Amino acid sequence: MQRVLIFTNDPIAEPVRQMSDGMGAVVTFHGVVRGEENGAPITAIDYEANEPMAQHQFELIFEAMEKQWPLESVRLIHRLGVVPVNEPSLWVEVVAAHRAEAFAACKFLIDEMKQKVPIWKRVL
Amino acid sequence: MTVTVKFWSYFRDHTGCEETPMNLADGASLADLHSQVLQQFPDLAGTEKCTLKAVGLDYQDDDFVLSDGDEVSLFPPVQGG
Numbered sequence: 001m002q003r004v005l006i007f008t009n010d011p012i013a014e015p016v017r018q019m020s021d022g023m024g025a026v027v028t029f030h031g032v033v034r035g036e037e038n039g040a041p042i043t044a045i046d047y048e049a050n051e052p053m054a055q056h057q058f059e060l061i062f063e064a065m066e067k068q069w070p071l072e073s074v075r076l077i078h079r080l081g082v083v084p085v086n087e088p089s090l091w092v093e094v095v096a097a098h099r100a101e102a103f104a105a106c107k108f109l110i111d112e113m114k115q116k117v118p119i120w121k122r123v124l
Numbered sequence: 125m126t127v128t129v130k131f132w133s134y135f136r137d138h139t140g141c142e143e144t145p146m147n148l149a150d151g152a153s154l155a156d157l158h159s160q161v162l163q164q165f166p167d168l169a170g171t172e173k174c175t176l177k178a179v180g181l182d183y184q185d186d187d188f189v190l191s192d193g194d195e196v197s198l199f200p201p202v203q204g205g
Contacts, residue, residue, distance in 0.1 A: 050132055
């Protein structure tokens with residue numbers, strides 16, 4: 001399974017889709033900063049990461065995905081620093097032969113990230 | 125032995141520092157370290173149950189036995205995405 005993991009302080013530019021002829025499903029997900037937090041309006045979220053540990057924890061999640069589903073690739077970009085409202089903080093792409101594993105693996109990745117990957121946010 | 129404790133997110137606001145060295149008895153566990161940290165930084169009171177603990181790059185349980193030179197990270201629940 002091909003893996004790409006990027007942390008960036010720049011706006012996320014969605015990469016061009018990459019998949020081989022045998023693949024039939026691409027699930028992509030954008031996590032976008034909402035304009036409110038707990039009912040109060042906000043302007044942005046400032047993301048902080050323990051990058052070495054975050055990279056390691058993502059790799060563990062990717063390994064678990066690879067064991068559970070036949071996937072061709074997973075690519076993930078997480079933005080750090082200040083992300084304004086309406087801009088994506090997260091982009092994920094999962095490529096598989098069929099939609100069931102692509103959807104399931106993408107959901108698993110995001111659910112696990114929200115439990116284990118040391119990234120935090122401050123509302124601005 | 126001495127370990128380095130790193131604080132992340134709003135825990136830094138409570139401790140006023142990014143990291144600190146801690147002297148511990150040989151054989152001390154992660155729970156022992158956490159108790160010592162709470163004594164040294166009383167503003168962390170109330171965070172005990174939500175604190176996540178890692179040694180190096182991996183999460184560890186409270187009964188993990190520390191070694192000289194370990195780097196411990198203490199932080200609140202994660203919020204990526």
